[in-house]
Amino acid sequence: MNFAFNEEQRSLGETVGQLLSDFPALTAPDLSREQDDDAWNALAELGLFSLLVPEENDGVGLSLVDVALSVEALGAGLASPLVASTLIATELVKRFGTDAQKDALFGPLATGELKVAIAYTERGKGTDPEKLACAISGGCLSGTKIAVAGADAADRLLVVARNNDQASLAFVETGAAGVTVRQQDDLDPSAALCEVAFDGVEIAADALLGGGASDAPVNALLDLAATVYSGLTIGIANRMLETTVEYAKTREQFGKAIGSFQSIKHRCADMAVLVEAGRATSYFAFWNCAEDSAERAQTASAAKAYCADIARDACNEAIQIHGGMGFTWEMALHRYLRRAKVLESAFGNPAWHYRRVHAEAVAGREADATACRDAA
């Protein structure tokens, strides 16, 4: 048992963090996407998109755990959510793709030529994939998705849709006939949440991930996305902790640094404790997801819900401790607050994921009890 990252994993995370800091627009006060493409290209040049591609497909063959700290850096640096969704799609192709899908997709995924947005949420629907309305019927996809981060800049959409009464994942080109993408006006325009309407879009049989034989890809998507998003949000939380501590050391009132006052110091300490607890929860989810363990679903939901809660609290505390400055546009703390909120609501809000943790724990306890009875 070892709960630490190795030198390569840490160094990779630091490199991604440093690289993103070369693109100040990502975290600047104005909600701009003007450096998104440059940042994407730099990440691609670094090789980020080839990391999860298997070696036999000319990738680096790393696991989710290897990139956990890089994902955290993507969160802290407010990289476009398209980066994360493309990594999630790559991992899904690795796990479920047919040979033909792997041959077709891994090349352009690895080089960063292919940007993939994930279309999950629907208006009037919750997170349960079984209840979504988008459906493929007679080989054609119809329905409307909302809050699809980066769909307007994506080449491909990975769409959760019902097919033959089963939740499936379909790859759809954003330029395909019948696809309409509209950027929504939302709290964080830099995340580029889009409404995507599908009007009888033709879905070839080979567009269904893994051939559409089971709902395993959709369940994996949910856990993968929850895990990766926990990394993004805890990255934001830690950035807020660092920024706030730095401010508390330098900002003076009553002739002293405000960090010397216990009312401030103690709140910083509480943030530090939560960031540590969130990281432990998130990293454990990364490991369980990488190993495809029996605890994958429970740990993924735990991490998604808890890290979102922690990021929200950290953003709130950061603004409060920065005082009037925290509420100014130019301090740019609002960028993290906005992004944290967008990430919190994606792929299931904390309430849904906490309920899922409970359901998984109850199921686990029942299975345990059965195993004990069988043994006896």
Next chain:
Amino acid sequence: MDFNYTPEENAFRMDLRKWLADALPKGWGETVFEPEEEEARYLFRRDWDRKLASGGWTGINWPVEYGGRGATLVERAIFAEEMARARAPESLNIIGQNLAGPTILHFGTEAQKKRFLPKIISSEEIWAQGFSEPNAGSDLASVRTRAERKGDKFIVNGQKIWTSFAQYSQWCFALVRTDPDAPKHKGISFLLIDMNSPGVSIRPLRQISGESEFNETFFDDVEVPAENLVGDLNDGWRIAMTTLAYERGPEDCLARQIRFKRELDSLIDVAGAMPMDDGVVSDDPGVQEDLGRAIVEIDAMRLVALRSFSRFLNGEERGPDASIIKLYWSHAAQRMNEKAIDILGAPGLLTGEDPEAVARGSFGMSYLQSKAFTIYSGSSEIQRNIIGERLLGLPR
């Protein structure tokens, strides 16, 4: 990062699992529980400590030469998991095993190690902690209990407070003032005191739970052999910091997490069985959400402790990060204990005396007991100062 275990570690786990299955009373945790009455409960725990020792399952990561089995930190973590799985009883000698033992291992003389460690492991000797005083709580360095050197003895006079389990203890480690003229951190020594010495008296204090786990302990011209000094004269503060790092550290957290997980599992079971309207209490989505969050937090306690283990295994020293662990578990446990009462509603308020009490009234008792978590081992306010100043580098 890897949570897989080696064949040796798995063998360790299976050995322990088998031993626990044989050692625990039949129906343990389902139909058989700890005695309700306080003294009987503590004596039950002492006997359990001794049973564990007879199987070689106490002080497991201490060196073999002092009665341990030289277990690794990973095995220590497995031990905690298996104890939780078996819903094993708590220990009475936690102060001996978690504080006195590690401190003596770090700073004790060879003679002290040989004299004290095996009897901690066997729980022949139970320990108490003599740190706090009526006027030295959070300001611990203000201790005034005096120890004056007279020949080959120290003469100790003063009073300690909040001495848990003093009434069951044979030994106490204490912070005593040996140089009243030195700056307050520089005139303190760390002394091992036989609780059976003439001049030691204790008076139980009644807690908000109605129990009397802790006491006032008085020292009136108590003679302590000079050989019971741990470390150098007037170097007690530095030694106490190590003791506190263990008291707040990952081993302590893992041991406590066992209890909290047991309580939470019980709460989940009760909420899943207690009738409410046309179903059960945990049909309510709000209850499911609350339980889910509690599960996450109780699991996070363990994960935070394991992260700390990994840092030690990678060569880092024990230090102020123990305060993160202590601050986290104490508040998370309080939230869970409070949530239990909220979720169960009126039936959750019934105590063990009432025939309708849920789970023998354990949730109400735990709720009251939990109020101590954020005060002992250094109050949350002290932990936040340590984290703020020593980990985050904020000014004093």
